[in-house]
Amino acid sequence: MHRILILDDDADIRDTLSAFLEKENYQVDHCGSGLEAESFLKKHTYAVILVDIFLPDISGIDFVQQTKKTGCKSQFVFITGSSDIALARKAVQLGVFDYLVKPFKNSQLLQVVRNAIMKNYLEEEKESLERQKNLYQQELEKLVEQKAAALSESESKYQNLVEQSLAGVFIMQDNVFKYVNRKFCEILECRPEDMLDKKSLSDFINADANSLFQHLLDNTHFSETKTADMEFEARTSSGKTRHLKIWAGPIFFQGKEAVEGIIIDATEEQNAKLRQQQLELELMNEHKLAAIGQLAAGIAHNLNTPIAVIQGNAELLQLKHPELEEVDKILAQTRRMNKLIQNLIIKGKKEQEKELTELDINELLNQELEFLNANLFYKHKIKKVFIPGENLPKIEGIYSDFSQSILNIIQNAIDAMYDSQEKLLTVRTYMDNKTVVVSISDTGCGIPEDIKAHVFEPFFTTKPSNPDEETIIRPNHPVGTGLGLSLVHNILSPYGVKIDFESETGKGTTFYIRIPFKVNNRPDA
Numbered sequence: 001m002h003r004i005l006i007l008d009d010d011a012d013i014r015d016t017l018s019a020f021l022e023k024e025n026y027q028v029d030h031c032g033s034g035l036e037a038e039s040f041l042k043k044h045t046y047a048v049i050l051v052d053i054f055l056p057d058i059s060g061i062d063f064v065q066q067t068k069k070t071g072c073k074s075q076f077v078f079i080t081g082s083s084d085i086a087l088a089r090k091a092v093q094l095g096v097f098d099y100l101v102k103p104f105k106n107s108q109l110l111q112v113v114r115n116a117i118m119k120n121y122l123e124e125e126k127e128s129l130e131r132q133k134n135l136y137q138q139e140l141e142k143l144v145e146q147k148a149a150a151l152s153e154s155e156s157k158y159q160n161l162v163e164q165s166l167a168g169v170f171i172m173q174d175n176v177f178k179y180v181n182r183k184f185c186e187i188l189e190c191r192p193e194d195m196l197d198k199k200s201l202s203d204f205i206n207a208d209a210n211s212l213f214q215h216l217l218d219n220t221h222f223s224e225t226k227t228a229d230m231e232f233e234a235r236t237s238s239g240k241t242r243h244l245k246i247w248a249g250p251i252f253f254q255g256k257e258a259v260e261g262i263i264i265d266a267t268e269e270q271n272a273k274l275r276q277q278q279l280e281l282e283l284m285n286e287h288k289l290a291a292i293g294q295l296a297a298g299i300a301h302n303l304n305t306p307i308a309v310i311q312g313n314a315e316l317l318q319l320k321h322p323e324l325e326e327v328d329k330i331l332a333q334t335r336r337m338n339k340l341i342q343n344l345i346i347k348g349k350k351e352q353e354k355e356l357t358e359l360d361i362n363e364l365l366n367q368e369l370e371f372l373n374a375n376l377f378y379k380h381k382i383k384k385v386f387i388p389g390e391n392l393p394k395i396e397g398i399y400s401d402f403s404q405s406i407l408n409i410i411q412n413a414i415d416a417m418y419d420s421q422e423k424l425l426t427v428r429t430y431m432d433n434k435t436v437v438v439s440i441s442d443t444g445c446g447i448p449e450d451i452k453a454h455v456f457e458p459f460f461t462t463k464p465s466n467p468d469e470e471t472i473i474r475p476n477h478p479v480g481t482g483l484g485l486s487l488v489h490n491i492l493s494p495y496g497v498k499i500d501f502e503s504e505t506g507k508g509t510t511f512y513i514r515i516p517f518k519v520n521n522r523p524d525a
Contacts, residue, residue, distance in 0.1 A: 002117055003044055006030035007037045007063070008052040008079060017050065020106050021113065034058035041067065046074045048097075048116045053080040053087070064094050073123070075116035115276070122272050129264055132167055133247065136262045140249045168265075171251070173258035175200050187244070187265045189236040201261075204234040213246075231266070243270035307334050359395050359402060361429055361436055361515070362388040368407050369427065378414050382423045389430040393517040397495055402515075405488040409440050409511050412485070416444025416509060436517050441510040447503040455501075456489050 004026050014030040021028045034057050053060040064076050078099035097116045168184030177195045202210040209232035229247045248261035311334040318327045373379045417423040426441040496516045503509035
């Protein structure tokens, strides 16, 4: 049973959280001060420690720093009543697993605790695998140094060792297996008699991974007696997919050169990483989609009815007085407003779609540029030029991934021109070899050389992160969190999209989004 420590100076909160977590079959201790927590930590080991930021004798941040220095392996979760971005940044710097903003739901707490326990387990597994890796690498290096005669004499002892190993061990010679141990067969779900002198590792991996494996073998030189390592996806005999880590090195086997390798099944570790990345992206998307959905629904609810009344009365007036030109103008404007509302509703629906689909990049850009007209600074102050490429192939992806990412970069360009004399936004699309390119140019302040290398880092921003710092003097000045370009990079990277930029201080910046037009490697949602 996993043990959890709750550190909060509010007894009611401690009792409530303890009761809930105990119902979920966790063993819970709780206390109200850092001194009491130190006493508990001397007696027990905790998978998760929930820490209030404000404590009577020490701050939650100082408590985490001091506890980590003692070598504590627990996962820390901050409990706070503030959603301050500075706290999020500090939590990241401290290596805190997560933080919950009061009030929070029991389901949120339970999910965070489960994820923290999973991370604790994976870190312990990783340390164990690293120890095993080092042990087996050392053993391989010793074996490589031995001569053929010495290897033959110790073959029986060595075979007993590797047969009981927790890692898969194999020997390949002349591109076929000459030896596989019990764990190797367990990982790939095969039998030794079906492998020896018949198959090689290339029978379990795809062509790309096989090329990498051959490159790995080419770099294991007998003269240097060194090992090489890589990771790849393999398919077992029953068709299951496994994420494997492999280390391989040269040996002499039965008087001839061969390759000995170790494989470790890292499937669960890899799946946990992918789930964590997916959860982060889904959370970001849900927040943005919720805002867009609320905006579209609010506009439809608040404007459709009065516009319908205006349009209906104008049509009646037109029947009675067809000679009035003003009535035609009223009807034209109501139809235009209806179209704008429908466009917003359509965009809101598309943002919620999570299936891979073929996307027309020019159509997507048109919709995003039209959507931005809700920004009065963009609509009235920015000169817009859109140059769509002709006959561009469609790209494959999730609509919201591309719309939100492109909109983010365009918004950065708009913000960069806030103080510029000339405010020109130029968006182009064109083909470059087998890549669809979207270029977004501004005539803004540009990016100085000393910060170009940091623009994709989380929490890095040149805008004020706290609105109060600027808005007192300049009410509409852009603000930022430093998460925009970092999230864009995380969202589009799985598609093979490359993002680069050119910038000159005082003249402007151009971002290039390079999209492979036959992309189907997006992880399943």
